[in-house]
Amino acid sequence: MPQNPSAPSRKPPTPRERARARTIDDIVRLGREHLALHGAAALSLRAVARDLGVVSSAIYRYVENREELLTLLLIDAYDELGDEVDAAVAARPEADFSGRFSALGVAVRRWALREPARYGLLFGSPVPGYRAPAERTTGPGTRVIYALMALLDGAYRAGRLAARGGQAAVVPPLAADLGRIRRDMGLAVPDILLARGALVWTSLFGAISFEVFGQYGADTFAAPDELFAHHLAALADLAGLGPSADPAGGRTE
Amino acid sequence: MPQNPSAPSRKPPTPRERARARTIDDIVRLGREHLALHGAAALSLRAVARDLGVVSSAIYRYVENREELLTLLLIDAYDELGDEVDAAVAARPEADFSGRFSALGVAVRRWALREPARYGLLFGSPVPGYRAPAERTTGPGTRVIYALMALLDGAYRAGRLAARGGQAAVVPPLAADLGRIRRDMGLAVPDILLARGALVWTSLFGAISFEVFGQYGADTFAAPDELFAHHLAALADLAGLGPSADPAGGRTE
């Protein structure tokens, strides 16, 4: 199955290759619909094959197995989330760090509430028996954290990021891959604030997860927009971005 | 199927009822093992029946369907987590609020890391097609948030909880069930700090979830104990518990 596009094969795509790519795109599109409708663990290759108008076994000509389709959908979702977050952040002035942070948080929440099942695939409990291949998912999977870290670094370089609060003196040990991100991006922000950034990152996703996965009774933590904006302002404060420069910056739209 | 124990039926349990209860306990125990081994979505009634040494259809004499078993396991997990958290909190002096908060966070994290699949059932993406019945799960499901809220309320009444940070003046709107908790518990702590408590609550679970569900590459947010303790101290600060009174309070064991 010669379909490795990473090797620099300069050949123009043959019609066969084009048809194949189009079919795979169709499969991913149909899979995305099923995912959004019924959740990750209920994704059925046979159902996708039916919708594709083909017998069930034919799917395996294009997708190795169910895991592979899940990986494709994982990358697809990461990319869409990353695109929306990047666009939302870029829409704010470069120097408006707290505004950009707020935009990032609002964009993640909006995408999560619009695509709960896909959000669950990315940030929920892992699909049983499925292990995301790191070499294919780390790239798109780290776009949002990269955006946040770039934001914090920019604010730090501009002198707009200040350590504050109780135990700033205690330098925390960074997690392995957090150190890797620091190196890869050449971050100038000190470890204390980077750890704060990681906490803010996980806190943001914690708040959103509680809202998206409403496990409890009805809506224990179904935060309305205003409460989320309030949380977001507190997180900006925690990150060191200080009391928000634009008090209305947390509005949803 | 007269098995409702909530009605005040004073009848002593007949041998049949005892045997039946024992069998259901066995099923829950086996289900717990399968859950811990293979995850929630992979829980199979047939497999449980095999382990029970009985034919597959016999399971349905004791458990209505797969959802019912999941509900039983959900309650089981909530209770175990609640017990451990309560015990950890009670082990600290009543007036040591930040110590109790730290103990709560450490207990949740320890349980989550020890029981990742069960943690995923409680706080991960919802199992497809399964909706937890509120009337049976809200009770055990709110034990930890109740413990946290009681902690904050006690600190507030003792004059040890202070609003701090930027936008303390902005009173956030509380989520529906958060207001219910406030009423049910007769909390004295003002809404601003209660909202902070909710943020701290979601942040705590966000940090733990990222660690338990290691979706990314290897261990992007596999926080070592020290980093988690650092986060916990920041969250205590955010909750208004002030800079930790016991700097070593965040230790794991």
Add this chain to the structure above:
DNA sequence: CAACAAATGTGAGCACTGCTCTTGACTTTC
């Protein structure tokens, strides 16, 4: 253009799942 070979589609089949239903056996109660 014809022939070939690769790519693609087909249908049967295996092992698994949740769940239902009928049948037979057993236990408690009257």
Add this chain to the structure above:
DNA sequence: GAAAGTCAAGAGCAGTGCTCACATTTGTTG
């Protein structure tokens, strides 16, 4: 002892992931 209630067994249905032998389509090449 008979009636009523309970339980286990096994067959069966519809669904799943996945494999394999076979048939068909299709692009390329002699």
